[in-house]
Amino acid sequence: MLTVRDLTKTIGTQEILRGVDLDVARGETLAIIGRSGGGKSVLLKHLVGLMEPDSGEIWVEDQNIIGLSERQLGAIRQKIGILFQGAALFDSMTVAENIAFPLREAGERDPKVLREKVREMLDVVELEGQEEKMPVSLSGGMKKRVGLARSIIRRPKCVLYDEPTSGLDPVVSDSINRLIRRLQERLGMTSIVVTHDMKSAFDVANHVAYLHEGRIYFYGTPNQLQQTSNPILQDFMLGRSDGGGD
Amino acid sequence: MITRLFNALGGIFVAFFQYLGEVVLLAADTFRSIFTHKLRWKLFLNQIVEIGLLSQLVVVVTGAFTGAVFAAQTFFQFNKIGMGSATGAVVSVSICRELGPVLTALMVAGRVGAAMSAEIGTMKVTEQIDALRALAVYPTDYLVVPRALAMMVSMPLLVAECIAVGIAAGYFIAIFLLDINGTYYMANMVRWTRNRDIIMGLSKAFCFGILIVFISCQKGLAAREGAVGVGRATTEAVVNSSLAVLICNFFLTMSLNIIYPAGYQ
Numbered sequence: 001m002l003t004v005r006d007l008t009k010t011i012g013t014q015e016i017l018r019g020v021d022l023d024v025a026r027g028e029t030l031a032i033i034g035r036s037g038g039g040k041s042v043l044l045k046h047l048v049g050l051m052e053p054d055s056g057e058i059w060v061e062d063q064n065i066i067g068l069s070e071r072q073l074g075a076i077r078q079k080i081g082i083l084f085q086g087a088a089l090f091d092s093m094t095v096a097e098n099i100a101f102p103l104r105e106a107g108e109r110d111p112k113v114l115r116e117k118v119r120e121m122l123d124v125v126e127l128e129g130q131e132e133k134m135p136v137s138l139s140g141g142m143k144k145r146v147g148l149a150r151s152i153i154r155r156p157k158c159v160l161y162d163e164p165t166s167g168l169d170p171v172v173s174d175s176i177n178r179l180i181r182r183l184q185e186r187l188g189m190t191s192i193v194v195t196h197d198m199k200s201a202f203d204v205a206n207h208v209a210y211l212h213e214g215r216i217y218f219y220g221t222p223n224q225l226q227q228t229s230n231p232i233l234q235d236f237m238l239g240r241s242d243g244g245g246d
Numbered sequence: 247m248i249t250r251l252f253n254a255l256g257g258i259f260v261a262f263f264q265y266l267g268e269v270v271l272l273a274a275d276t277f278r279s280i281f282t283h284k285l286r287w288k289l290f291l292n293q294i295v296e297i298g299l300l301s302q303l304v305v306v307v308t309g310a311f312t313g314a315v316f317a318a319q320t321f322f323q324f325n326k327i328g329m330g331s332a333t334g335a336v337v338s339v340s341i342c343r344e345l346g347p348v349l350t351a352l353m354v355a356g357r358v359g360a361a362m363s364a365e366i367g368t369m370k371v372t373e374q375i376d377a378l379r380a381l382a383v384y385p386t387d388y389l390v391v392p393r394a395l396a397m398m399v400s401m402p403l404l405v406a407e408c409i410a411v412g413i414a415a416g417y418f419i420a421i422f423l424l425d426i427n428g429t430y431y432m433a434n435m436v437r438w439t440r441n442r443d444i445i446m447g448l449s450k451a452f453c454f455g456i457l458i459v460f461i462s463c464q465k466g467l468a469a470r471e472g473a474v475g476v477g478r479a480t481t482e483a484v485v486n487s488s489l490a491v492l493i494c495n496f497f498l499t500m501s502l503n504i505i506y507p508a509g510y511q
Binding site: 045048049050070071073074075077078080081082084085086088089090091101102105150151 | 368369372373374376377379380381382383384
């Protein structure tokens with residue numbers, strides 16, 4: 001579904017990505033983990049063409065998206081949904097308007113159809129009856145759910161999640177993880193979850209990639225990661241700042 | 247020392263032209279979009295309300311008090327040489343050609359330009375513009391085109407309103423406060439004010455509208471670094487729009503005067 005080859009990106013004087021290689025198969029859930037500021041979100045934004053790399057290739061199905069114009073990327077972006085770290089809801093619109101936005105932009109004007117689709121999406125993200133609320137009156141977890149509903153209403157083939165559980169309490173985090181799993185099982189969506197929450201990574205992922213110093217340092221199943229004796233990975237998993245990994 | 251000075255000056259020069267290029271590219275992208283993509287009518291009408299309807303108070307007050315004070319000052323000078331009744335002509339021509347378009351543009355830059363820049367800037371720093379892009383919506387189509395078209399429609403109407411209110415206010419001050427003969431006042435005003443004076447004012451309004459909308463939208467789209475960045479973008483949008491209006495006004499006056507010459511001919 002998604003292939004990344006030798007992706008590099010420098011912002012200012014800082015080398016963020018130094019040659020990332022990654023393959024994501026159709027229908028799988030990949031968790032990209034790594035330390036804060038390590039370039040996970042930058043990598044995710046490259047996958048949907050929101051940032052342009054210095055070099056490298058990104059293949060979405062059979063098309064290399066590097067070098068495409070903003071308008072040409074529109075067709076690619078219809079295949080990929082993204083949940084932003086802060087949800088990025090349109091603050092001048094209600095929950096229902098936010099969720100219906102992609103359909104409305106795609107030309108759907110029938111209010112009955114829009115209402116029905118919004119209700120269906122709210123049901124999927126377990127937020128029934130919240131249609132008329134404004135984003136400012138939602139909690140962090142609710143915002144992420146609305147953002148998720150908005151990104152999947154057009155049934156994309158792949159969903160990218162940028163820190164879906166950051167800033168949420170463990171119970172809400174668990175419900176978001178369940179939601180990600182359910183989308184994979186019910187709709188067969190390919191998912192890429194960027195996170196530094198190990199529990200979330202183990203809960204949702206078929207494969208885990210550890211981004212370290214701008215490269216994929218580890219790629220394997222959650223089981224392989226748990227059994228690793230690599231000190232850098234162990235430090236990260238156990239949250240040790242003074243371990244032997246550095 | 248001298249090398250460093252030249253480097254600094256060169257840096258400012260390059261940054262200025264880069265900025266100018268960004269505004270021109272945004273304008274080109276917007277015009278291309280206007281002619282090749284469908285208009286979002288609801289957003290366009292919302293912007294007409296925002297720019298046109300909600301600017302009524304500032305435009306009416308600006309026009310009224312400018313017309314009134316200009317009539318009084320003109321009368322004080324002209325009356326000394328027995329030309330008090332020419333006040334109407336001076337007020338009318340000046341408001342049509344210069345004061346109406348320039349003052350309206352400055353007020354709109356302050357009210358609407360600031361709002362555009364702040365709104366788009368906030369969307370930029372809260373990733374809402376990235377969200378638009380990720381949802382396959384081109385930000386220029388969604389954010390800039392409706393604002394640009396609404397500005398092109400609203401600015402000439404606002405300037406026409408400012409001119410009408412200014413002339414009316416000048417008339418009332420002249421007749422009821424300064425005791426100028428109303429018949430002479432009107433006769434001189436009608437004789438010396440030509441259609442081309444009004445056309446010149448409205449042409450300027452259209453150009454100023456374009457300047458304000460692209461400078462403000464570009465500043466919003468380029469906003470960075472959270473609330474501070476949005477604040478800076480908003481301030482720069484108002485300052486740059488106002489300066490652009492004042493500087494371009496000179497060149498527009500000189501060039502439009504060739505097409506629409508001033509005076510009774």
